[in-house]
Amino acid sequence: MKLGRLNHIGIATPSIADSIVFYRDVMGATQICEPFDLPAQGVKVCFVDTPTVSGMNGTQIELIEPLGENSSILGFIAKNPQGGQHHMCYEVPDIYAAKAWFESQGKRVLGEPRIGAHGTLIIFVHPRDMGGVLTEIMETPKGTH
Numbered sequence: 001m002k003l004g005r006l007n008h009i010g011i012a013t014p015s016i017a018d019s020i021v022f023y024r025d026v027m028g029a030t031q032i033c034e035p036f037d038l039p040a041q042g043v044k045v046c047f048v049d050t051p052t053v054s055g056m057n058g059t060q061i062e063l064i065e066p067l068g069e070n071s072s073i074l075g076f077i078a079k080n081p082q083g084g085q086h087h088m089c090y091e092v093p094d095i096y097a098a099k100a101w102f103e104s105q106g107k108r109v110l111g112e113p114r115i116g117a118h119g120t121l122i123i124f125v126h127p128r129d130m131g132g133v134l135t136e137i138m139e140t141p142k143g144t145h
């Protein structure tokens, strides 16, 4: 598998509105996208950009708030009421090759490739097989970098 850039770090939060205030006023973020719902994943999402350096897009912070009663992150928020680091997301050129690669090593891929928050295919790999880190793998958006 060809490892690409660290696209984003997922941060679960009980309130995207409160987290936006934190990233803007405490962390000094100036590029904060409008939050949007991702019902298929049961989350509301908001991207906070870090600066572009040497023509490369900066790694983003992906704020995720539970959406609906079956949200995949309700359990995480129950265990971490303040929210916290939820996952890391790396880009790859080919999601199906990446899925086959992880499975060939006995890593548990959670579900089939599906469209993620950036509009490209994603998978998640079980944290217990990944050094304790829930790992998202996404296909690099076309036309970037």
Ligand code: CO
Residues within 6 Å of the ligand: 008, 010, 062, 087, 089, 136
């Ligand atoms: Co993500």
